[in-house]
Amino acid sequence: MRIIVDGMGGDNAPAEIVKGCVEASKEISDEIWIVGREEEILKELKKYKFDQSQFKIINAEEVIDNCDAPVKAVRTKKNSSMVVGLNLLKSGSGDLFISGGNTGALMAGGLFILGRIPGIDRPAITSPYPIMGKGMSLLVDAGANAECKPNNLLEFGIMGSIYMEKVFGVERPAVGLVNIGAEESKGTTVIKAAHQMMKKSSLNFVGNVEAREVPYGVCDVIVCDGFVGNTILKLTEGFALNMFQFVKKKFTEGLKSKVGAMLLLDKIKALKDEFDYSSYGGAPILGVKGAVIKIHGSSNATAVKNGILRAIPYASGHVVQIIEDAVLALEEVERGE
């Protein structure tokens, strides 16, 4: 297998990206092609020892950054690491593409360069949602589609379910639909229609899931539109961060508290680790015709390494093809074939 990595994507590129690639290479025999400014990447690579035959640098002088307007950036920065990387994936020169760059541009690039999986109306950005003590659930959509139709939500469920099964080995993943009540009659017109479609599908649909239950990991795949998904992700992030800051302040007020906090240091650290998204690897952009993985923009080398290692079963398991077949089968059922 050949893994293509965006060497210039993210806040710590290319240093941490290159370091992460080197670390990952020691655990796999696959090839890693790093796309980006050759000179900069080479300078980083020289810091490490590794099997040279596993690596190749593909020069790309331009960089799409987070300030770039996604669609425009993809259309004009033809020689950016992201566009060059996606084209390598498209041409079959590589099996998967990993980037920590501008999420919107990666989505737009995926759509323009790779195209959609036939039958998928709207690709989705996903995100692992950490569940304390229990791993993660997959949130689909995490923000690409602020407005959705019922079939979009059904497709998010199908794609997420296949991903969790093939990449995380979850058997018959439980798929839940975020709603403001457990009853079928609850929610918006779109949600109600999506509920009926999901209920009739072959998914292991567990029904409506209230946001209250999401942190408990009641389902493996959390389906919602991008507005709600983005709200869930960002609220969790903001709430946890704010709470940690508050706890830190409170737990260091006075000697008694400081001693107490010292005795609990390992537990507090363990608690913080529960929110470390990076151990679950990156997040696939589901619905584009190719294995595209987004890693967090702030990824360090370990996150890059995890992103690469977790991405391998996504490509080797032919998840994109399986999604295409599943959607095709779905359409056949709908047409009564």
Place this chain on the structure above:
Amino acid sequence: MRIIVDGMGGDNAPAEIVKGCVEASKEISDEIWIVGREEEILKELKKYKFDQSQFKIINAEEVIDNCDAPVKAVRTKKNSSMVVGLNLLKSGSGDLFISGGNTGALMAGGLFILGRIPGIDRPAITSPYPIMGKGMSLLVDAGANAECKPNNLLEFGIMGSIYMEKVFGVERPAVGLVNIGAEESKGTTVIKAAHQMMKKSSLNFVGNVEAREVPYGVCDVIVCDGFVGNTILKLTEGFALNMFQFVKKKFTEGLKSKVGAMLLLDKIKALKDEFDYSSYGGAPILGVKGAVIKIHGSSNATAVKNGILRAIPYASGHVVQIIEDAVLALEEVERGE
């Protein structure tokens, strides 16, 4: 002033409701009328000492519970404590109505019995959103209107702003619109249109607020549709509860941790208290023609007392009338008068 209290609403009714009323009565000179099953309420009242001239029991034999379908319950249970209480408010026999009963029924009852404030298209359920170390923000809508039009969101902002000013004494409350990005161009069609309306209004509109910022208390009034509002509230509730359970488990593993936790006990308790919604009183149902306050179904006597005390400025400050005038003025501006 005369305060009408639903004696039968909530999980701990009538015992905690009556106790809360008695506790509140010691801090105010206003009359409290408790509506519900006279015998049961009298039995509870007899447990306490209080100024008899402040109290009156209005008998109502029926009870609307949480399993009742809201609209049907309001239409058929004419002699329920909720319907009788709302009718007393409507007739002018009382100045405000407080209930810990079925939220949907209270909303439906408010609409059918009191009607909407002229110019308000859709009344909203509100909720205090606790901000660690900083009090609370008011969330509008907390779940009554899953689907909204732009003008609904504008009206939520106006009503919330007036409430925070008159009841909590916040000068020029900062009003934020929940969105998936800070830029004006972000979000759904409805959100984009609402943004423009709010920007042009006389509100102290701080623009889009990402869910990440909500727990930091970046605005006094958090405006969103009921689907998003309900998601924010329930996710916060579920996340905090799950985290406390996890922390409790972790902090009691092993002797060292137990000692540490003991030393931090007061800080942990203080942290939990930050999430005690009840100290902020109840939540007004904004947009109905009368001062209706919902208190949490699980309210204990203290929460009932706080609900009553906080509700007084809502009625005495003529907030409902001020909202009516503000909406009227808004319409005049729109008509160019």
